[in-house]
Amino acid sequence: MALTGLIWYGFLVGHLVGNLQLLAGDGGVAFDDYAAFLEASAALVVPTEVILLLALVLHIYAAVSLSREARAARPVGYRELRTVGGRSVASRTMIYSGLVIVVFLAQHIFNFKYGDRVDGSLFALVDTTFGQPLWAGFYMFAMIVLGFHLWHALRSAFQTLGLSARPTLRRLSILLSVLIAGGFALIPAAMFVGG
Numbered sequence: 162m163a164l165t166g167l168i169w170y171g172f173l174v175g176h177l178v179g180n181l182q183l184l185a186g187d188g189g190v191a192f193d194d195y196a197a198f199l200e201a202s203a204a205l206v207v208p209t210e211v212i213l214l215l216a217l218v219l220h221i222y223a224a225v226s227l228s229r230e231a232r233a234a235r236p237v238g239y240r241e242l243r244t245v246g247g248r249s250v251a252s253r254t255m256i257y258s259g260l261v262i263v264v265f266l267a268q269h270i271f272n273f274k275y276g277d278r279v280d281g282s283l284f285a286l287v288d289t290t291f292g293q294p295l296w297a298g299f300y301m302f303a304m305i306v307l308g309f310h311l312w313h314a315l316r317s318a319f320q321t322l323g324l325s326a327r328p329t330l331r332r333l334s335i336l337l338s339v340l341i342a343g344g345f346a347l348i349p350a351a352m353f354v355g356g
């Protein structure tokens with residue numbers, strides 16, 4: 162789970178940096194140049210897509226196996242659920258946040274990667290999408306869910322390494338999740354307000 166999650170983490174950082182060009186305020190020139198560069202870089206993009214797809218499938222497989230094992234280890238449910246030993250809102254809702262992200266991802270790729278560009282411009286497609294309150298709202302909601310998912314993901318990774326008790330790392334998990342999810346959420350918010 163950790164390795165496949167980490168692969169997606171790396172992609173998210175790169176994707177966020179690339180997408181922040183949407184907010185450059187230049188009418189989409191920098192972003193459309195970047196999109197054209199990616200289109201011309203099949204040798205880079207195609208292997209990345211294959212790795213991401215494989216990582217996603219393995220990540221979901223591991224998540225389902227883990228939750229089955231956990232249920233088999235405790236066939237009788239807990240009488241009372243309490244927040245103890247590092248359990249958080251995120252940790253209890255991991256499987257649900259994961260489901261929301263998968264649904265988000267399916268529509269996201271359908272809409273932006275395969276959607277009809279407006280006058281050939283990917284920037285214009287994104288801008289038109291985020292000009293609509295429902296789409297901007299849906300994206301912001303999905304990014305908040307993503308933030309919770311990333312937060313717990315980091316906590317779990319630190320726990321696996323035996324480092325979970327360190328307050329600095331706990332704060333770092335929150336900071337990174339807020340930076341990534343907040344950075345992504347800023348895009349639909351700013352384009353809705355500005356557009």
Ligand code: HEM
Binds near residue numbers: 266
């Ligand atoms: C506001 C947030 C986001 C924006 C504006 C955005 C924008 C885009 C755009 C414009 C594309 C099409 C790129 C192209 O065809 O060249 C794209 C593709 C993609 N996005 Fe996002 N994205 C956002 C968030 C996310 C998130 C959170 C994830 C993952 C959870 C994600 C995963 C992907 C993937 C996997 C692709 C396909 C990449 C490929 O096949 O080359 N995106 N995104």
